[in-house]
Amino acid sequence: MESHALVAIVTLVALLVYFYMSLRVGRGRTKYGVAAPAVVGHPDFERDYRIQMNTLEWLPLFLVSLWLFAFAWNSDAVAAGVGAVWIVGRILYLTGYSKAAEARGPGFGIQALATGILLFGALGRIVWIAIQHHG
Amino acid sequence: MESHALVAIVTLVALLVYFYMSLRVGRGRTKYGVAAPAVVGHPDFERDYRIQMNTLEWLPLFLVSLWLFAFAWNSDAVAAGVGAVWIVGRILYLTGYSKAAEARGPGFGIQALATGILLFGALGRIVWIAIQHHG
């Protein structure tokens, strides 16, 4: 755990940001009068719900790529740094999208870029390792 | 694997409970006449769908925190014990919510508490480890 403490901290902070997004959905049920099990009925609620859902949709891409990148490159600081960029992108996505659907672009782009670096960085390195190993 | 067998078993049993929830949604399509790709159209189906979806929404929070807690505290039994509480909470959530949306509270609270212990327990310990390691 010592060798990947920063990646673990980035993971848990990312989950806390996601958790905050789901708290906003729960609060929105009262605020906008959208009783469970409905997830539609008020545009502000629907944006809040999509903020959480889109982040959930990307969590497997991000978290799995983050850890495989860290293992493949035997890196803690670099993986954690790119992961921190993802968190910043997700916070901008939250603050933008909660105002208007059109304002979700920049934050979305930042987190997508960070995810892409981690995913393709991990894949490239692991394919290279596999070739070396079997070569 | 020997050193974290209990956490692995709790993980797989939690996934089986979640799998059962998704089976209920599939069965509900026939039972309540909600043809794919629709996910609305009958209140009983919509509650069944939200039981699965809400559990999916919490799975990354729970599973990642469970394993990081186990690694950070070098613990198998404690992490597995808290994880077992999460499973009990999710079963109560299922049985409650499937009757009425209002009855989903107690089970939801139990699993949220278990998740919180794992997430903040892991985060606190790992921050402490990182400080020791870099100190």
Next chain:
Amino acid sequence: MESHALVAIVTLVALLVYFYMSLRVGRGRTKYGVAAPAVVGHPDFERDYRIQMNTLEWLPLFLVSLWLFAFAWNSDAVAAGVGAVWIVGRILYLTGYSKAAEARGPGFGIQALATGILLFGALGRIVWIAIQHHG
């Protein structure tokens, strides 16, 4: 990482297939005129969205079972092979469901079978290990 390079590659390729499904949803917003945050409004869009969502719903079952299977059986090639079957099933699910909801069955069945082998294969082996370890 060397010892599980194939499982890591299968994991990342599965995530790329899933990522392609979410790209199709993004593209479908323009193509079918379904503006965010709505996720309904055109049957072709709704099928594309369900293709992504159903795959997301199964990702925790698949990915967690895949790795626990690989660790429990100390296997890279077998786990990766079953994981590759899952990917084939998901591609058939995508190509079928995108034509008609009724055509989603075969691909769904293949990925469900692969997931079942990994989940129950991992669970059986880990329970056996735990019994040996505590026995």
